[in-house]
Amino acid sequence: MKTGIIILAAGNSSRLGKPKQLLHYQGESLLEIVSKAAIQSSCNPIIIVLGAYAKEISAAHRLNGPTYVVNYNWEKGMSSSIAVGMSAALAHTKDLDQVIISVSDQPFISSEIIENLIKRQQESRKGIVSCSYAQTSGTPVLFRKKYFPQLLSLHGNQGAKQLLKQYPEDSSSLVFELGYIDIDTESDYNNLKLQR
Template sequence: MTSSLVAVVLAAGGSTRLGRPKQLLTRDGETLVHRAARLALASGASRVLVIVGAYAGDVVAAVRDLPVECVVNARWSEGLAGSVRVAMDALAPHDHATLLMTCDQPALDVAYIQALGDASRRAPSGSAATRFGDRVGVPAVVAPTMLRAALAVQGDRGLRDALNAPGADVIACDAPDLGVDIDTPEDLAAAVARGWLDPLE
């Protein structure tokens, strides 16, 4: 990936359905937020922002050893779109591709992030995203025009509408394992069973 790429790790959520902060679950002893930030750095991003909100103090502490910038979304409870807007404000006047990722997809690896970057450079729109059924979502590498289109989105939809709009020309990349994200206790149990999360103590 080019050094102009920046990465945004969306880690502000309250994990209400899970009942515990998903950001602080661990894989091989490493918290998920630390792992996501580390993967973003390893992908070649020149700048990595971690958007925090709920459990902000603990999440910031979890990535303190990494060269990342933590940005607080004080209105985190309003959903993912607000975190995207906070990130764009912090990045202004950034005008290059942006990697958007969450910290609750424990199967994510550097090779897939790099594949997304390669696909985005082939896409007419400059954007590539992960296929989930007949839709696409994050992780995604998104062109500046796509991000600007998403700034008006409200609630938890994030970039979903912009990425899936007719004529968006986003390349869809396949990574079936990323469909396992950690929203509920059942998701957590499934990830533990696959070896993607450490068992809870």
Template sequence: MPPLTPPLIPSAAALVLAAGNSSRLGQPKQLLVYQGETLLHRAVRTALAAGYAPVVVVTGALDAELRHAVAGLPCQAVHNPDWAAGMGASIRAGLAALGPAATAVLVMSSDQPLITAGQLAELARHQQATGAPAVAAAYADAFGIPALFTASALADLHNIRPEQGAKPLLARYGPALALVPLPDAAFDVDTPAAYQALLDR
């Protein structure tokens, strides 16, 4: 599938975090089906369509099932055996799989199915326009992932604590952090009610 909008940052990779056990949902949210595809397949396809490459899927509580869900897509899956330690552990596992080639890394989740390829590409365009070390989605009076970390921020991302999420790291940049309004990022599928709301759309 050719990218819709090639990213303006060379070697901009993507990490799709899919390591959790979906305890609040009661079933693997990565494998829930929306519009004919699993949420994980949709997230990977969206990152690819936005022009990010390579795309690395970080698995955890499930591995074989998630690899099967993205079979046929040009992505790499890496298993994080320490997934229960927190998001930071999965980010570090994904970065280790990427190696030193990536000069910018998009961190995104597999449970934000309303995010579009155009919105992910806008993060890269906004970074080019502002020169910010990191660009995050702004939504519901908050900010967070999907977020793009550039070369100057990758050292911080590599040193993230296992139990730490991306948001505290982004907050450290203060006014240097660039924000792109992405109200669709506020919707994630964490509960049966949220999944039903998604289907009702």
């Protein structure tokens, strides 16, 4: 089973006013945390989609393993980054079976969570496997190949969440308790730094 992973890191962190991808937690940037989790997993290829702060992030963040691509239309929303990431993943591995979509500001992501998504898909045989936290479902989320055309044609800032709502009967999920912690504001970041 060939599983790729797309890490979305193209946003301009408008509410924070600086690239949240480069904020540090326990000695590593948020983008490094998710990238290393992907590298330690069985996923290949690993596609990191940059956008608003592509130059700054590229200068500060070069790990061996991931493929970096730039979404020059990042202002069109998360869906445009998913499409860019999907195109890059399929260009790298044409016979990809499934893909995991992840974001760059979940500091408690781990390779174990990524592997558990793959395991849950094998057990449930569902086409979509998401993470559940704080009464919602979200990233990281795995999509089987049959959803690739829809991922490539998403529009707006809704991202892939609309597919979760559209196909509940073909969805499974696993608990990622700290998945609700992400960084949108300075206050979010200050709260994160208080976490042990």
